[in-house]
Amino acid sequence: MELDVVLEDARWDAAGLETVVALAAPAVLAFHGLPEQVELSVLGADDARVAALNGDFRGKPQPTNVLSWPSQDLAPERPGGDPLTPEPDPDGTLPLGDIALAYETCAREANEGGLNLRDHLTHLVVHGMMHLLGYDHINDADAELMEAREAEILAKLGVKNPYE
Secondary structure (H helix, E strand, O other): OEEEEEEOOOHHHHHOHHHHHHHHHHHHHHHOOOOOOEEEEEEEEOHHHHHHHHHHHHOOOOOOOEEEEEOOOOOOOOOOOOOOOOOOOOOOOEEEEEEEEEHHHHHHHHHHOOOOHHHHHHHHHHHHHHHHOOOOOOOHHHHHHHHHHHHHHHHHOOOOOOOO
């Protein structure tokens, strides 16, 4: 597994983001029956950096907890359907894409929700990876599928269902 975790903000090191990614990524791949020969980049940034990225790529210049940029469009063909299976590169490596997390937003959400920060980060890394794999929550059917599968993965990691 080629994991590239870039910490632009030192608070991510203290929060254990690299460890969270190293545990969450294989769990998401195993759940989907995907090989661990993947490329995944995770950026641990601050709110200002994520706000800039959000503005550049989504036209929403404010911070958000997690952003994702999939390498492949795996969106299902119908609402509530399973995403498409990702295609590996000729060398067998599966490029997943990139995820960015905003420290202040994630820490605030964990605090306001009475959540353990590491558990919240685990959820957000799983959530971001699900987006890379073609899941979304734009409509109710897609949201139900995505949330149910996230909860299954999180349970295997010992993290409470964030949607209850």
